Structure formats: C-alpha cells, structure tokens
Amino acid sequence: MTGMSNGGSAAAMTPQTLWRHRFTSFAREALGYWRDVGRSGFALVATALLIGGAYEYGALLKRLPSTFPYIWIAVLLLAPALALGGVRTLVRPADRVFLLPLEGRLGVYFRQAFLYSWIVQAAKTAAALTALWPLYAKFGGGGAPHPFPWMLGTALALKGLQLWADWQESRLVNGRWRSLLRVLRFAATAAFVPIWLEASWLAACLAVAAASILLAFLLYNSRMFSLGWDMLLAREAAQQRRLYRWFRWFTDVPQLPEPVRKRGWLAALSRRLAVKREHTHLFLYEKTLLRTELFGMYARFTIVGLLLVVFISEAWLKAAFLIGLPLLGLVQLSALAEAHRYTFWLELYPVPRRWQSSAVLTLVAPLAIAQTALLSAAYALTASPGPLVAAAPLLSLAAVLAALRFRLRPALRRKFEA
The missing domain is CATH 1.20.190 (Delta-Endotoxin; domain 1)
Structure with missing residues (x-):
C-alpha cells in the first residue's frame, strides 16, 4: 500500500483530503488483489460452499430436536462478531512526526476512519446474524423470536458501541489495563448474547446500559493519551499484514516476502x-x-x-x-x-x-x-x-x-x- 510521498505533503492537506487520499490508495491496491483472488477460482468455490452449506443447513434444521441448545452456537458466532475488530485508521509511521502538530485538527480524519470501519464490520456482523437466523427463528425467543429488523438494528448499534470502546481503549497508557478491559468487554458481550436473544428488549437494553456505564467509569478513571499513536500504528501494521497474508493464498504479494519452506x-x-x-x-x-x-x-x-x-x-x-x-x-x-x-x-x-x-x-x-x-x-x-x-x-x-x-x-x- 502506498502512502504519502512525504510528510510535508501530508501536512499540507486537510484532514478530509488526507483520508480520501489514503483510502483511495488502499482501495486501489486491495481491488487489484481481489481481482487476482477472483481469477484464482475462489469466487466459484465460495459460491459452491455457500450453496452446499445452505442446503445442508436447511436439512440439518429439520433433524434437530426441539431441545437443541442453540444458544451456545449463538454465543460462539455472535460474540466474536460483535466484540472483536477495531478502527482501521490507515496511519503511517511518518505520521508520528509530520501529523503530530496537527493532532488537534485530525478529528474529521478519524471520524471518517471510524465510519469506514463500522461499515465493514457491520457487514460482517449482519452476515453472522443472517447465518444464525434460521436456527434462532426455530428455537429462539421461547417460541416467539424477535423480528429480524429489530435484531439487526440492535446488532449494528452495538457494533458501533463496541468500536467506540475499542477506540477509547487504544488511548490507554497502561497496556495491561488495555488488555484486561478488552477481555472483560468480550466476556460481557458473550454474557449479553443470551439475554439479547431470549429475554425482552428492555432487559437487553438495561444490560447494555449497565455495561456501558461501567466501561465509561473505568475509562474515565484511567490515564489516556489524546491519541494512542503507538497503538494505532501497531494495529494498522498488524491489520495490513493479515490482509496481505490472505491475498498471498491466491497471488504474489510483493509487500510480503514469499515464504520458502524446505519440505x-x-x-x-x-x-x-x-x-x-x-x-x-x-x-x-x-x-x-x-x-x-x-x-x-x-x-x-x-x-x-x-x-x-x-x-x-x-x-x-x-x-x-x-x-x-x-x-x-x-x-x-x-x-x-x-x-x-x-x-x-x-x-x-x-x-x-x-x-x-x-x-x-x-x-x-x-x-x-x-x-x-x-x-x-x-x-x-x-x-x-x-x-x-x-x-x-x-x-x-x-x-x-x-x-x-x-x-x-x-x-x-x-x-x-x-
């Protein structure tokens, strides 16, 4: 992924233009790799898997007993989809030098990054909920499952709240405290899923409100950076490496050295x-x-x-x-x-x-x-x-x-x- 040609040109841009430039560069490179993935036949394999999986899923639902404990599958599927994932900022190592003086003006840039990250992860969350829905419609809600639009809206709103919490955690000074809060947030999400699926909407809202108040209190009483540059840079590098590793399953990725195994x-x-x-x-x-x-x-x-x-x-x-x-x-x-x-x-x-x-x-x-x-x-x-x-x-x-x-x-x- 190409970044800015130099720090001075980045500093001369407005935050909106800087984000647009970074995102355009990222999208252009990713689209080229996705074309290679398509040429590899992956799309046909994925389509075949989807068709075959959907058919077998429907057949399996007919064979499951009425006492099937679907809630454990729901927790395993929805808790990671809701709790995991962070804000993709597309920051570069040189930003620590050239954008640091503009830190107070970068709010628009990071809001754009937040919106982009929410859209991508909302799609993943919606896919997870859609995959679970036939199972939930048959076994969930005590025989009266909640409507799908309400469940989807709740999931997307909760995903936005999770991203906000993750962003605040990235500003924490203490790395151990940051890790502990993430573990607690994931555990709270896993505990919330059964309440959300089986209890009333009021109980689910009260559970989210209580968890949000507790998280806000813990964050308010923690030492925080205005922007956690080190954390943002490390996370961006890790996310990009994961993306490159995915593409390397299908094509050459010059940004990653081709692994050669002796075998x-x-x-x-x-x-x-x-x-x-x-x-x-x-x-x-x-x-x-x-x-x-x-x-x-x-x-x-x-x-x-x-x-x-x-x-x-x-x-x-x-x-x-x-x-x-x-x-x-x-x-x-x-x-x-x-x-x-x-x-x-x-x-x-x-x-x-x-x-x-x-x-x-x-x-x-x-x-x-x-x-x-x-x-x-x-x-x-x-x-x-x-x-x-x-x-x-x-x-x-x-x-x-x-x-x-x-x-x-x-x-x-x-x-x-x-």
Missing part, C-alpha cells in the same frame, strides 16, 4: 531427475511447487473438497462437487506457470522455451488427476447406490483430462512458445 520429505522427489539439459525447467518448477505456498494451497483445497464430498448428503449436489472441484483445483494449479514471470534470468537459459510449458504441464497434470482420484474415492465410499456412483467419477476424470488437453496445454504453449 525435505517432498523436495527430495526432484533428485529422481537425471541431470540433463531437458530437465532444467522441470527441476526448477518442481522445486517451486513443493517449496512455496502453492503446494499448501493445493493441499488445503483437496482437504476442503474431501470434506464437501463426504458430508454433503444430496446425491446430485455431491456429484456436482465431484465434477466441479477438480476443475477449480486445476485452475489453482495452473498458477505455477506464473511463478517465475518476473525472473529475467530464465531468458538466459540456453534451452528451448517449449520445455518450460512442458515442465509445467508435466507437474500439473498428475496432481490434478491425483486430486480427482482422491475425491472420486471419497465419493464412491459415501454416495448412495445408484447410476451416479459410476458416472460421476468418470465424468469428473473426463472433464479434467479435457481441460488439460484442450485448455491448459494450448494456453501454456501460447505463453511460453509464442
């Missing part, structure tokens, strides 16, 4: 290759695949696919996942071709470029077929007897082979041999 038990496979000129690219790409995050992505995707194929009960949906997931996995594996797109010295190798496309295909094809075989085995062991049990694995394998032959191979040739 000797796998990397030793490359020793089977004879030391020959035609194995140059094959050796390089095999080491790249086994030692970088791409192999971890492949393994995680395979595990998630196995869980979906095993636990989805509807026959047609299980077969659809069996056919679709290996194709998405192949899209993910094809990212290996981009691993060395900025490695200029590959152009100096005295070897034909067509060997580069052959090396990528030689590595990707067995992994894609192995993934298909694993998912097919899981499907065959868990599917109900019927014509799909034999047809779906064959269709899945045929789809992967066709994608390798008619999609990936021509694409690699165009890339490396044009």
Whole structure:
C-alpha cells in the first residue's frame, strides 16, 4: 500500500483530503488483489460452499430436536462478531512526526476512519446474524423470536458501541489495563448474547446500559493519551499484514516476502531427475511447487473438497462437487506457470522455451488427476447406490483430462512458445 510521498505533503492537506487520499490508495491496491483472488477460482468455490452449506443447513434444521441448545452456537458466532475488530485508521509511521502538530485538527480524519470501519464490520456482523437466523427463528425467543429488523438494528448499534470502546481503549497508557478491559468487554458481550436473544428488549437494553456505564467509569478513571499513536500504528501494521497474508493464498504479494519452506520429505522427489539439459525447467518448477505456498494451497483445497464430498448428503449436489472441484483445483494449479514471470534470468537459459510449458504441464497434470482420484474415492465410499456412483467419477476424470488437453496445454504453449 502506498502512502504519502512525504510528510510535508501530508501536512499540507486537510484532514478530509488526507483520508480520501489514503483510502483511495488502499482501495486501489486491495481491488487489484481481489481481482487476482477472483481469477484464482475462489469466487466459484465460495459460491459452491455457500450453496452446499445452505442446503445442508436447511436439512440439518429439520433433524434437530426441539431441545437443541442453540444458544451456545449463538454465543460462539455472535460474540466474536460483535466484540472483536477495531478502527482501521490507515496511519503511517511518518505520521508520528509530520501529523503530530496537527493532532488537534485530525478529528474529521478519524471520524471518517471510524465510519469506514463500522461499515465493514457491520457487514460482517449482519452476515453472522443472517447465518444464525434460521436456527434462532426455530428455537429462539421461547417460541416467539424477535423480528429480524429489530435484531439487526440492535446488532449494528452495538457494533458501533463496541468500536467506540475499542477506540477509547487504544488511548490507554497502561497496556495491561488495555488488555484486561478488552477481555472483560468480550466476556460481557458473550454474557449479553443470551439475554439479547431470549429475554425482552428492555432487559437487553438495561444490560447494555449497565455495561456501558461501567466501561465509561473505568475509562474515565484511567490515564489516556489524546491519541494512542503507538497503538494505532501497531494495529494498522498488524491489520495490513493479515490482509496481505490472505491475498498471498491466491497471488504474489510483493509487500510480503514469499515464504520458502524446505519440505525435505517432498523436495527430495526432484533428485529422481537425471541431470540433463531437458530437465532444467522441470527441476526448477518442481522445486517451486513443493517449496512455496502453492503446494499448501493445493493441499488445503483437496482437504476442503474431501470434506464437501463426504458430508454433503444430496446425491446430485455431491456429484456436482465431484465434477466441479477438480476443475477449480486445476485452475489453482495452473498458477505455477506464473511463478517465475518476473525472473529475467530464465531468458538466459540456453534451452528451448517449449520445455518450460512442458515442465509445467508435466507437474500439473498428475496432481490434478491425483486430486480427482482422491475425491472420486471419497465419493464412491459415501454416495448412495445408484447410476451416479459410476458416472460421476468418470465424468469428473473426463472433464479434467479435457481441460488439460484442450485448455491448459494450448494456453501454456501460447505463453511460453509464442
């Protein structure tokens, strides 16, 4: 994420302009990475998970007994959504020097940061409440659940109160006191959720009012900075690192060094290759695949696919996942071709470029077929007897082979041999 070019230009801006510049820079960079995430096939996987999860959720609700203790699930889901998360300020280390003289005029900047943070976290809170709602509508409220608009409005208002409390805690001088208040606030939120869901709205409002008065009293009697710069800078750096780590699951992130893991038990496979000129690219790409995050992505995707194929009960949906997931996995594996797109010295190798496309295909094809075989085995062991049990694995394998032959191979040739 790029910041201001220098401190003087930042100081010359108004707080509103400074926030607009920072947010525009952040949004532009994040949007570029989100495009890479979309190209990775994640959106299709997420959509498939959502459809499959919603179907299984509805089927599970029909099987649950009337005495099901849903309140524990509600606490585990809603307490973190309500209590966790802070204000994203987009501050930079140089702000400690260049913006410190303007500290008294930065109220507008931080109000904009607060509004942005509330919008993002309100969306997450609304998603958590929406996910819980079918369970609450069936079991909650003593048979008379509260209306969804009222519950959503209460959740969003409480989220705003939580963000305000977090902002005040970031100004505390004593770090241990700050940590203790956060723990107490999370515990109070977890205790509030059952009251909110099961008791009357008046009891919930009284509980929030009592907790707010106590928190305000504790904060009022604490030593506080006008702005907790150290805390804000540390939090901003941590939030940005988490975002970069998420993007690194799908694409290269230059701001983070690419982790290279030895994985000797796998990397030793490359020793089977004879030391020959035609194995140059094959050796390089095999080491790249086994030692970088791409192999971890492949393994995680395979595990998630196995869980979906095993636990989805509807026959047609299980077969659809069996056919679709290996194709998405192949899209993910094809990212290996981009691993060395900025490695200029590959152009100096005295070897034909067509060997580069052959090396990528030689590595990707067995992994894609192995993934298909694993998912097919899981499907065959868990599917109900019927014509799909034999047809779906064959269709899945045929789809992967066709994608390798008619999609990936021509694409690699165009890339490396044009």
